Amino acid sequence: MDESALHIVMVGHVDHGKSTVIGRLLYSTGALPAGTIDKVKRIAKETGKPFEYAYLLDAFEEEQKQGITIDTTRLQFKTDKRDYIIIDAPGHQEFLKNMISGASNAEAAFLIVDAARGVEEQTKRHAYILKLLGIRQIYVLINKMDLVDYQEAQFNKVQQHVQDFLQTLGLTAVSYLPLSAYYGENLLENSPKMPWYTGKSFIETLDSAKAHKTSEQRPLRLPIQDVFKFDDQRIIAGRIEAGTLNVGDDITIYPSGRQTKVTGFAQWPQDEHLQSHQAGESVGLLLEDEFFNQRGEIITKTAENSQPVVDTVIQTNLFWMGEQPLVPGKTYKLKIATQQVTARVLKILKVTDAGDLKARQNNDQVRLNDVAEVVFQTEQPLVYDFFNDQHVTGRFVLVDGYDVTGGGTITERYQGERELEGAVFNDGQQQYQLSLFDNYYLNGDHIETEATEGQYALTDELPLTGTSYHYPTRFNIILPRQNRVISVDHGRFIKVVSLEEQLTPDVPLINSIGAKVKLDPQRPLKAFLAEQETLNDKTKTAFYQKWLDFSAYHQVMIKEI
Amino acid sequence: MDRIDELEAESIYILREAYKNLGKLGLLWSIGKDSTVLLWLTKKAFYGQTPFPFIHVDTSFEMPEVIQYRDSLAKELNLDLIVYTNQQALDDGMNPKLGRLACCGALKTVALNQVVHKYAFDGLIVGVRQDEEGSRSKERIFSERTAQDKWDYTNQPPELWDEFKTDFPKGNHIRVHPLLHWTELDIWEYIQRENVPIIDLYFAKNGQRYRSLGCAPCSGTVPSNASTVQEIIDELKETTISERAGRAQDQEDAYAMQKLRQSGYM
Known part of the structure; x- marks a missing residue:
């Protein structure tokens, strides 16, 4: 038995029978808790509607009363071979966002098509969404064969139709299978009503689906989720999304490209001392160099060829x-x-x-x-x-x-023309997009920004005075995410250096919008950067107020009051 | 990674997302097995720390063992514990005899809503699971509640690729569901594997045990001889009785849980 559950999703046009397939499957395999069928039968009776297997999934009152699926249901199911997570997605166009939510993590999809009605609008739309979600393992269930007297000719006709439109999307179904979910035909075993079909039954098809290749084999990607500093230890928290990571590995942190080494993994309880972690695990890294890291940076292995x-x-x-x-x-x-x-x-x-x-x-x-x-x-x-x-x-x-x-x-990769906005500083190696020369106006009850465009190469003179700003002739601009500092002297763009070289600035320091960073000997730049590491939604306003002074070089002009 | 490893890693990821992205955060601790697993996962996610308060909504009809267990564990782990009771409703005479839905509504749903607003929580971590009952099988991991504590369940926003809802108007709050994908069996297998301390009401005495814990008047036991975690796991692998069969409020109405949850029940 495979260890982890396979995620599958049922998609297709409304009323083609997605919930019925799953409901019937749960019923036929005895996967339902005692009393569930009786409860659903009672509801059917109370609402004066015929019993539907779909009610087993459509738990909301609105869904049962209207006979539709509104939101995705996620449920677990097991065969002799393995565990499954089955996602029942709604078929109405109105609820497409719910279908997308449900299908987004699926490893295989079953596209359900009504044998009598054939391909309809949501059949196509759902197939397209599967393509965009990156789901390539698609099986087509041609359902409600009972409505077409279990005829092979009709099955072939619908199959051809589905095949044609999947082809226009560049998709190929793994297999096509005729089914009558309501009557359980071809569900658990091949149906005597369709002797012309010699392929796998639904449950055999399910068991033949392949799990995603695990992403451990790919190069390391570890997006930083947070930086913890609960005590003296500084822990870089994140989930390994691809690859493996070991103590001692050399790593690169993007976008800055800084490099360091993993010295250990944080552990709790203390008796776990793992030296190696793999894709899927939520970890906490201890690093050799105490850089200032931030959520959103991506860690890779320096030695691996493929870099982002x-x-x-x-x-x-x-x-x-x-x-x-x-x-x-x-x-x-x-x-x-x-x-x-x-x-x-x-x-x-x-x-x-x-x-x-x-x-x-x-x-x-x-x-x-x-x-x-x-x-x-x-x-x-x-x-x-x-x-x-x-x-x-x-x-x-x-x-x-x-x-x-x-x-x-x-x-x-985009090959067309680019339009860089704002003030673009280009040192010959890289471009930095800043908005420090924007003008600000008070217009009624809100503040308007007027962007100022400009391209600046090394040694170019800068427009240090504008309608609502006035900078000194000598200052530095800090770009923590890029790990860079841009230097301005004598009113000109002088150089770009790494942040480490400028940790004790002797000139005024501003950020990319031109707010002055409030530094003094008691509040050095290192403290600013360290505090920024653990910033979150609840602390950011206080942080900005503590460290940034927008009015130092700016004045908001009145346009209209 | 096996199934339990995957679930643990996902829950830790969710807890860290909530901690990083939501403002004021609290964890709803009912003292039952699920929220105690959440407590354990919190300590794993934050390396032994519990960086937000734990909230117990005390209906005053709790089993005495629950209160005793709560206080001793909170002291041992040095938890920032908030105990909240809807005293007004009790003073007005609310009790289960006035109807279970009404009682749960006042002493749990309303009390929970009151504590959220009293402390201005932006996020509330709750241990609900999709396999518990129908309306929970439709939940999102980050699920918004309005300022009036309503769940707009017929119009939930998209949630995909672990990009959770972290933008919402002030006054609303997010219910965070780190255990949404766990089953009852997963919970017990995890308790077994990690040796999570758990209240002993779940273990059989005289042929009966609690499978789901609620208030004393409304929680029934199920026949069982399972007196260890392993025996509970073995029992669950065989049973076809639903987990909440002993919970009286669920039986009141075919859509009882949907109705309770729509107005803010956990």
Whole structure:
């Protein structure tokens, strides 16, 4: 028996029988607790509806009364071969976000198609979503064969149809199987009603599905989740998303590229003294060098060939679940593993109506339930991989307002033109995007920002005075995430050095928006950086107030009151 | 990694996400097996620390063993323990005889909502599991409650790839469910493996044991001879009786738990 459970998801158009397949499977294999069937029969009687196996999953009153699945159900099931986690996804377009939530972690998917009605809108949409979620192991269940008198000809016709549209998506089903879930035909064993079908029964098909190849074999990726300093020990907390990590390994931390060594793993209880950890484990690292680390940085093994990309532009394939359309120029929160950056839509390359798989004529917006190819520009450098190489660091979600409204994968590097925003400092090796020359205006009850664009090479003179700012002629700009300090002297851009070389600054220090870092001998830069390591939502405002002075070089101008 | 290793790693990840991303955080500790496993996982996630308060909603109808166990463990582990009772409802005469849903509503749901607002919690870690009952099988790991403590269960936001909901209006709070994917059997196998200290009401005495702990008047025992963790594991592998069969409030109405949970029950 395999040790870990296989995650599978049931998808397909509404009413094609996803919940019925699972309900019947649980019933037929005796997997239900005593009384469950009786309870569901009682509910059916009370509501005056015929008994449905689907009620075993559709637990909400609204679901049972309307005969639909609203939200995903996750349940566990076991065969003689192994354990399963089965996810029942809703089929209504309205609840696509729930389908995506349920399917996102599946290793295999069963696409259920009604034998009489054939391929419908959500059949196509769900298949497209499976593709974007990176699920390649797809089985097609042609259900309700009882409605077509168990005829082979109808099965073949539907199969051909499904095969054709999957092909347009670049997908191939592992197998096609005729089923009548309600009557249990071909469920646990081959049905005498369909002697023409000689393939595997549903449960045999299930048992033949393969678990994901574990990501231990891939190069190390460990996104930093938090930095703990409960006592003298400094612990870098995170989950190993790929690869393995041992005490003594040399590591590189992105985006800065700093290198150090793992000296140990934190342990509790104390008697566990593991020297090695692998993908999937939540760990705490002790490092040789006391760098200032932050959530969102990605740790790799220095010796491994495959290292992530660091860039401020990414090209993505995404699905959109927002009520408000995604539009060019708008900014969203983009999250990859524990990284979170602000991302602006640079360009929409292609929009597809996932319901009919046709490209839309206009690329001016991505609407609810569409899929699209979109290029984003991020404010801070982003560390990522291509999805085919690394799953966790090759996929992302977008947050608009309070909710996740989109997600997708990164499959190629953007080759088109870039538009860098704000003040771009270029030292010949790297570009740094800053917004220290922006102007601020009070307009009624809010403050407006007016970005100032500019490109600056080494020795270039800088616009140190603007409408609402005035900088001295000599200062440093700190970029902790990149581990860099930019030096300005005599009003010119002089050099970029690593943070370690500038830990005791003798000139005023500002951050990327131009706020002065409040330092004095009692409050050295090291203390600022150390406090920043453990910053979170509840402490950040106090931290900013303690350390940053925006008014030192800025004045908000009144536009309208 | 085996199944239990995977569950443990996921729960630790969730606890750390909650600690990093939510503002004021508390852990709802019912003293039962699930929330005591949560206590253990918290110590694992934060290397022996318990960096947020533990909350016990005391209905005043608790079993005496529960209170005794709570106080001794809290003292031993030096927990920041908040004990909260909806005293107003008790003063007004609330008790199980007035109806179980009404009683759970006042002494648990309302009390919980009161403690959330009293301490202005942004996040509440709760030990519910998907396999317990229907409405929990539909839960998210980070599940938002409104300022009125309502769960908008027919319109839950997407949750994928462990990118949890950490953005929400002030006044709302997030219920964090680190044990959502665990089963009852997983809990016991973990207790066995880690030697987690657990209250002994779960172990059989005179042919009966508690399988799920609630208030004294509303928690029934099940017939069992399982008096060790291993015997409980063996028993669970064979049983077809549901875990909450001894919990009276579930039997009141076909949608009892959905209704309770919609208005803020754990």
